[in-house]
Amino acid sequence: MSSKKKGSLEVICGPMFSGKSEELIRRLRRATIAQQGVVVFKPSIDNRHSTEHIVSHNGSRISAFAIHDTSEIIEYGMRDDVHVIGFDETQFFDNSIVPVICTLVEAGKRVIVGGLDLDFRGAPFGSMPLLMAIANQVTKLQAICTICGNDANFTQRLVDGQAARHDDPIILVGAQEAYQARCRQCYVIDKYPSFHQATIL
Ligand code: ADP
Ligand code: ZN
Numbered sequence: 001m002s003s004k005k006k007g008s009l010e011v012i013c014g015p016m017f018s019g020k021s022e023e024l025i026r027r028l029r030r031a032t033i034a035q036q037g038v039v040v041f042k043p044s045i046d047n048r049h050s051t052e053h054i055v056s057h058n059g060s061r062i063s064a065f066a067i068h069d070t071s072e073i074i075e076y077g078m079r080d081d082v083h084v085i086g087f088d089e090t091q092f093f094d095n096s097i098v099p100v101i102c103t104l105v106e107a108g109k110r111v112i113v114g115g116l117d118l119d120f121r122g123a124p125f126g127s128m129p130l131l132m133a134i135a136n137q138v139t140k141l142q143a144i145c146t147i148c149g150n151d152a153n154f155t156q157r158l159v160d161g162q163a164a165r166h167d168d169p170i171i172l173v174g175a176q177e178a179y180q181a182r183c184r185q186c187y188v189i190d191k192y193p194s195f196h197q198a199t200i201l
Pocket of ligand 2: 145146147182
């Protein structure tokens, strides 16, 4: 058995505006201060801000590679001078991100993943639930509910100011006017995801 030290996986999840990017940037900055080699990736689908940066809603930013194909990640990530690897908006990577992350962790890298745990329908988003399950540590953040001010776990999608419908397409990379953080009480959707329905035997 190899004696090479293995790495770790940390997941930072929660709804929009919960501070995932802020927390990811904070951890990556600390790693940089500790003289560690840091590299950051985000899916190129997210063009809300600069393609070369992760930008949080409060304006803090860090350089990132915008990735079209997850196979691009290994070449950078496996370099000996890279110790810590960040991923932002991880829910938008396709499922091939999972073996890539596992390879990096096995190779001794500290991988930190930020992403939405739930889509606007209230269903688990992309590879996030799997990554949460295999992570060493999961940080589930809460935003502030735009309606009542309580802690918010959900991302409310609004279309023309009205709650979006379950059948609307999942991916609409949008700005603040299209999405709000809401608590379970204030979150509105016309149909719950299928896992809500118990099978009665
Ligand atoms: P995320 O990556 O989870 O979308 P960011 O790290 O980009 O979150 O932004 C978090 C920041 O967003 C907060 O520090 C705050 O300044 C701002 N913000 C705007 N709306 C809200 C809200 N409803 N709840 C909490 N923070 C909010
Ligand atoms: Zn509320």
